[in-house]
Amino acid sequence: MGERPNHMSPEEFRQAGYQAVDWVADYMARLGDLPVKSSAHPGDVRAMLPAEAPKHGEDFSEVLADLGRVILPGITHWQAPGFFAYFSANASGPSALADLVSSGLGAQGMMWDTGPAVTELEQHVLDWLAVEMDLPEKFRGNGVIQDSASSSTLCAVLAARHRAGGINALPNLVAYASEQAHSSVEKGLRVAGIPADRMRPIATTPDYAMRADHLAYEIVKDKNDGLTPFFVAATVGTTATTGIDPVTEVAWVASNFDAWTHVDAAFAGTAALCPEMRFLNAGLETADSYVFNPHKWLLTSFDCSAFYVADRASLTEALSIAPEYLRNPASESGTVVDYRDWQVPLGRRFRALKLWFVLRHYGLEGLRAHIRRHLAWARELTEWVESDHRFELAAPTVVSLVCFRHKDGNKATSRILEAVNQSGRAYLTSTALGGQIILRVAIGSPQTERHHIEDLWNLIQSVA
Incomplete structure (x- = not known):
């Protein structure tokens, strides 16, 4: 042997x-x-x-x-106090321990029958979040944890495609998203069979928010050309600047043409846990689906993306396949949720355990304190930028991302970026807006304290 x-x-x-x-x-x-990068x-x-x-x-x-x-x-140490690049990818002790327990259990939660606790805990913690973030009632009982906002967006596209007629309708389907929308929208459409020339980039305002009037113009034009508008992606907190699309107006335009409205709030959505930030939810009552990522700012280790749909039927009908070997009395009864029908893969890990551990360890007020500290420090950094004649803000500070540039131009801004990242003390990324290179300071690491923000600003000033 x-x-x-x-x-x-x-x-x-x-x-x-x-x-x-x-x-x-x-x-x-x-x-x-440790050197951050x-x-x-x-x-x-x-x-x-x-x-x-x-x-x-x-x-x-x-x-x-x-x-x-x-x-x-x-x-590259994403949890380091000097990590200000991209958006945060929070990890915490309770979340790490939950991952350990999940791995030890080795549960496979593809159906209620294969792990009742896996399914029902997921339903319950997502309803907790929906209530505490004041999401519309229609999303309660209709949440699922995906691996990422990219997968959530793909599932929204597939549900919208199904509602619009399915694969047979593909030749005529058209989608719309802001010029500032995340690349996952285009990728999700591509995977769903929608070619690049059937995605319309919608112009934005000076604050980098989608223009609902331009959306209406593009939809009417496509309708007149015999095409079918089926999907509109609105963003609450764009990657470049955390711009906020006017969801109420966007969804109103989309609904008039029976197009699905998906709202991507991957990073910024977490802030709505704080009552004073509920303006981020404006218009959600008219949206068909919504996603935010607890693994970005809610102290829950990757991967954990909370995806909600107003009407689960379009999603499950688009994704449900029931071969004989998956049939069981619980599923046949129609009284349980089988999350295999809410995602592209069949198998699924016990991700809800992380949310449960985090919510119970920190409590709602502890999580709100975590968010509020970052919001306050971002406002303070914004004030420092505005008071230094060498710099100018590139976009409004909405949550905990501060975007600015050196007034001397791209070379000066790039020099700062390179110096900061080579220092080992901090890590920044940049974006480009109107041909200008912009520094992004994304505050979100669980180990970051106010003095780390001050140290970063002093470093930036010293190399400016």
């Missing part, structure tokens, strides 16, 4: 687990001392790995040692 598989016994797992948790805890403790060059990590996979099992301590030697130098 040859060598036996070296399965860990419960006691061996316990001892290895202690080592792994200690490693992660030590990592968390020294995050502020990895300096690895292409091929560096692979060069430290053996050419062939091990033939025999190794001691766990050896594997753990290589985390520091091989892996850590190739990691």
